[in-house]
Amino acid sequence: MSGGGKSVALNTFEDLGFYCVDNLPAELLPEFVRTATHPERAEQKLAVGIDMRNRGDLAKLPEWLSAVGAMGLQPQLVFFDASDESLLRRYADTRRRHPLTHLGLALADAIALERQALKPLRSLADMVLDTSDLNVHQLRHRVLTELGLTRDSSLSLLFESFAYRRGLPADADFVFDARSLPNPHWDPRLKPLSGRDAEVRAYLEARPEVVEYVQQVSAFLDTWLPRMQSGTRSYVTVAFGCSGGRHRSVYLAETLASHARERGWTEVATFHRELD
Structure with missing residues (x-):
């Protein structure tokens, strides 16, 4: 969900040495992975952010993830969610525009439409992270622990x-x-x-x-x-x-x-x- 914490998660992955891309057209996912994992590049840790801004057909994402799996990799689909109340508050705090408001929708209606459109992907996700009550620190820690990336217990x-x-x-x-x-x-x-x-x-x-x-x-x-x-x-x-x-x-x-x-x-x- 837009405003659900994907950007914070990508920053966390990047800090851990992942090669990160945000808003990659979904149909390019297999080709991107194929290029990034080429032996001459040796980029083995990848994170790709996809949301409603995407120009690809998100209904085909499972097909493209299967293509990545056929390369011998183990892709994980992580869905970042938050309650409507939390998303409304976050957009009010940042004054950013929701990606669907260009349709002339009120913010609450844009969130509802996005939730409906992404419902099939949420049901397919390997992991759903509800960030409703998390601050930036807590979300970062949740990503590290839930995905087994925690390196130590330092501050x-x-x-x-x-x-x-x-x-x-x-x-x-x-x-x-x-x-x-x-x-x-x-x-x-x-x-x-x-x-x-x-x-x-x-x-x-x-x-x-x-x-x-x-x-x-x-x-x-x-x-x-x-x-x-x-x-x-x-x-x-x-x-x-x-x-x-x-x-x-x-x-x-x-x-x-x-x-x-x-x-x-x-x-x-x-x-x-x-x-x-």
Whole structure:
């Protein structure tokens, strides 16, 4: 279901070394797998996201999965579901458009139509994950445990970006304000980009105050995150906010997540509320 958590799951797979593709036309699945598992590529861990945006005939998905199985692989169909109430709330929180609203449907009607269209696939799924009551951390952990991908019991870290004008993330443990840093938004070349793009990173890393900010926040987290690991908690969310949640906060979340991985943390994820 759109809004059910597929994007978070794909990010989790990617962090674990999977080769991930989102919204691949379903009829291309066998050819994609054949190419990705070619001996010269040696990509053995694949994850493909498919939803109602797909241009293929989803009724034929079992046929295409069988074709993948005939290659000697063991495909699993995982269906991400959530209650209507949860989906309505998530779309309200993110202000994103449901993929079926282009038909002129109200959001509740679009969700109902999608649920009906995907009902046959849900019944065929090897696993159904209901994400109604899960936050990003819990969903990530559920994917790891349900699919047998858990590597250790270390603290799970989430580095999140957000826009202050839309409120603080409800589950944030640490919140850092980036609004005092230079804003790439005012550069016409950089405005349409995000903090994930090399041009924006170069712009920010050339500013001494940004370098100092990263150094000080890194030192703080290096001191206090290990102490939180010794407690009973399993998750910590570190959030960075700026005006639009697109440039500075995204850059900082990505940069500090990379720093955490370099420091030896194994369960590290990023989530960009205004982008994802």
